[in-house]
Amino acid sequence: MKLEYIVSVVILLFAVQFFYGLIIAPDAEFGGADGAAEEAIVNSQSYEPWFEWALFEPPGGETESLLFALQAAIGSLIIGYTFGYYKGKGKSESD
Amino acid sequence: MHIMEGQLPLIWSAFWFAFSIPVIIYGIYKLNKLVSERREVVPLIAVAGAFIFVLSSLKLPSAVTMSSSHPTGTGLSAILFGPAITSVLGVIVLLYQALLLSHGGLSTLGANTASMAIIGPFIAYIFYKSASKAGMNFYLNVFLATALADLATYIVTSLQLALAYHGDYGSYLESFAYFAGIFALTQIPVAIMEGALTALIMKYVIQIKSDTLIDLKVLSASAVTRLKETME
Helix, strand or coil, rough: CCHHHHHHHHHHHHHHHHHHHHHHHCCCCEHHHHHHHHHHHHHHHCCCCCCCCCCCCCCCCHHHHHHHHHHHHHEEEEEEHHHHHHHHHHHHHHH | CCCCCCCCCHHHHHHHHHHHHHHHHHHHHHHHHHHHHHHHHHHEEEEEEEEHHHHCCCCEEEECCCEEEEECCHHHHHHHHCHHHCHHHHHHHHCCCHHCCCCCCCCHHHHHHHHHHHHHHHHHHHEEEEEEEHCCCCCHHHHHHHHHHHHHHHHHHHHHHHHHCCCCCHHHHHHHHHHHHHHCCCCCCHHHHHHHHHHHHHHHHHHHHHHHHHHHCCCCHHHHHHHHCCCC
């Protein structure tokens, strides 16, 4: 259980740094770093878009967060299923 | 670390494709070989891929720069299967995001693959193997290797952008500092978080599939016995 305690402390500290950020910069929106770099590039003088193509562009933030959530859900499902499968298998073999 | 569609000049897009494609081809070869030799590792490969899927979708807030950034999740796979196989798993995630989320892009796929799916995992792998030889505590090793891979990924992205846009943000060094200010600094708490989560999931992998870890030469049989004794 020791590792679980350490990881819980790390998660707690992570939350603390976030709330600390909220206190020292109450107006911060915590926008994406990827987006910030995108903006820096668009504003740079030598930037010339030469390739634009999108199979599908999410119409807005809602659809985008749906797809990100779906990505996390699919991943979690696979991890949970596999771990559960082996745990159950290990148990039935030892019985 | 996602460089968006069309945001690298053609020459640099081509350069990073030339860098990444041979690794991916080698990775597919290694993956096929591993799967045909040891069918029993397939679920573990799925878990490693799924872990990249989950972590790279989570945009975590960082008070260092007051912005959000996502972990990469590649350290787990790099330690288990090596960087070549990890590059294939990473490309799948990058393709999903480029095609369905318009996050990243096809023209920048080579560059994003180089940072997230190749160089980051490679650093995790080298660190893990060296520290493992030096006798470092297993979980500390996983934590450091993964956190370093995460940071390295964002440092590589900063470097890629500095190389392509150095004229606009001063010298090479100044542009690197500029982009690293956006990416690498933000990443510090995120990388620590990723390292801790990966160490934890690694513990559960030992619980359920320790024999496979010995087969894959991630851990020696005696190391597994020792780790299992401390688990109770």
